[in-house]
Amino acid sequence: MPVPVPPLGTFDHLPQTKEDLPWADLPTVDLSLYSNPANRLALANALITAVREKGFFYVKNFGVSAEAVDRQFALCKAFYDLPLATKMQYTNPDFAKGAFNGYMPMGRVVVDPNTGLKDKVEVYNIPSTSVLPDDVASLIMLPRKTTEFSSDFAHNHPEPVADSVAEIEGFVRELQTKIIEPLLTLVAIALELPEDYLVKLHTYDVKSEDHLRYMKCGKYSPDENARLAAWVPGHTDLGSFTLLFRQPVAGLQIADPVTNEWKWVKPQNGLLTVNTCDALQLLTGGYVRSTIHRVHPPPIDQQHVDRLGVLYFSRPHNHVGLATIRESPVLRREGYVKNPFEASGNPVPTMEEWTFAKQKWQRTGYLGPNSASKEVLPGFPEKVYT
Template identity: 45%
Template sequence: MPGKVISPYKQVPVTKADLDWAELVTLDLSTFDKPEGKAQLVDQLRYAAQHVGFFYVKNFDISQEEVDRQFALGREFYNLPLEEKLKYHNIKDLESGEYNGYRPAGLRKLTDDGIMDNIQVYNLPKFDGFHKRAQPAVLQDHIGEIETFSRKCHDLVVNKLLRLFAIMLELPDEEQLVRDHVYDDKGEDHLRYMHYAARTPEENKRIGELYAPGHTDLGSITLLFRQPVAALQILNNQGQWKWVRPQDETITINICDALSALTGGFLKSSIHRVHAPPDDQAHVDRLGVLYFARPNNHVVLDPLSKSKLLERLGIKSNQFTELGQHLTMEQWVKVRQTQQQRKTETPKISKDGKYEYTEKDLEIIPGLRAQIHN
């Protein structure tokens, strides 16, 4: 039997609100293979990495039609009845650090009078042969194109950026980071469809106008495909929260914890949060398509010993090694995701959106706690 015909995805109009937008550089990947192209991109990337850790890429050889198709598939998944989606959810797996499949909204209590989190997540692990999972029919019927899209994210975007980072770090081989992120080796990369349900103005006020407080991602880089509901904010190096503008035919990229660890903090893990949308979009549910790139599971997250740049700067340690830990990526994913998904006490939320959790709720490993960036 043929699968369900998926109707085209139509984006909602962009906001007309006068927001304080971040000024981010845009890397044009069409110049990557041109003479001096990589050197020019490295210069742009160096500025972005040292100032805000966020940037855009364009001309990445994935068509807008392919991107919109993934949004359509995400829409179709979230339109399924809750009981159908829950077939792909396992709370015990989630609380033990396994984060593939479905995470329903409402697992985290935000206020004592019953406001719960509004975030649904569906993670599709990369197609490396190590993460075979049952998928709902609406996705399984299109699994070939989902895999193609996932691999394109990795091959056409992630690998190019890893080569640029390797050049910036003055590694003797620009393929070194690529070899640590091989798609077909065991790793925890995943494609994500993410859904934020709209709230009432009263609810938003009681939770500090935030869908998710300030945080960092745990992998190498995150790819956020353009969608027009304004909500993402970044913390710049002046300590100011700025809105990220949805730019046509771009991907928003942010640097994450593992890449920061591999560079001893030279590359800063980007701090970001999800704010309630502006008034003219506040009634709209927000759907995201993201790809999370991570080092392969065997990679040890010690500072890169072959980087001439890090050697010249005297960078030899990071927050893990200073605790006597030499974590593999697999170990880091497990402990960090376990901390992220464990049940927590209700946080204290101030009127201006500051979230306060207990030290126990934030502990990742002894001596290392997650930070809520207020």
């Protein structure tokens, strides 16, 4: 039975910028080849090269329709069109402790110390293991979640998100099965591990901090943009993979791993932007790269609009320890046998411990006056990149 779809209107993407920017030269992985097992080794080698050399790459033919993606952008826009007082009802009371599900308002930090100008970034995070009522779960033919998750991720949403929970759940399930699991399988093949080795650490129905994000970077005036180094400062992501759906307002930049120069990531029709993150870097002892990235003020011809984003963050199960994978012959041969925690002799955190330690730093301290460097956990220094 199809998922009921409430009317939202259409979502029109902005035309591409006409500015000639220093675009990053990123590889593209074609997931249409994945269905044939004979192609997987070559595809795995291409992917592992991409995540080692760049950390960012494009994916094409990933099996999720443009219409489904545009529906999520429409939901994103509808959420941010709500009055601030309504959105504020969905802020997380444990925000300062590193919690992140729910609404995060703008104005947390000063982005221009000379004028006191504050940030205009808003975030709404939806946990992927949100509990669905029995009648809603049956509509999309999904099993009822176990009671283990009910106290962890019970989550209320405002309209129109509340009216579209089943649709959002179906969308996230597609991301998991059509994109995340194939990518994890290919990395496992490249590491000469059993194909399902990493997939087993990321199964959907085991507690994790996976989440879908609706993000809005509000526009500034041209004069304000000229003074700003970034709308969102340079950082790395926490988990395994981040999926960034087409954001026609250019702004994403990566720090080129070879030259350290900031390069723009071009939003392209039909392509999904993906980056590897901290958890995979830790699990592979640094063999896989978690690349630094930021959101820069858009080019001049796109500075008149807000920048909306739909992103999905995939993370290992909360209980997974982030020690280097000893079973990989590749990591042993190449000498990637210790991550920073192991090399320093400090305890190796679980994914849950790592998530909330770094998230707390990001939420409460990493943009403050003492943000240059901090040991987020013993043995792991972090810093803001500009």
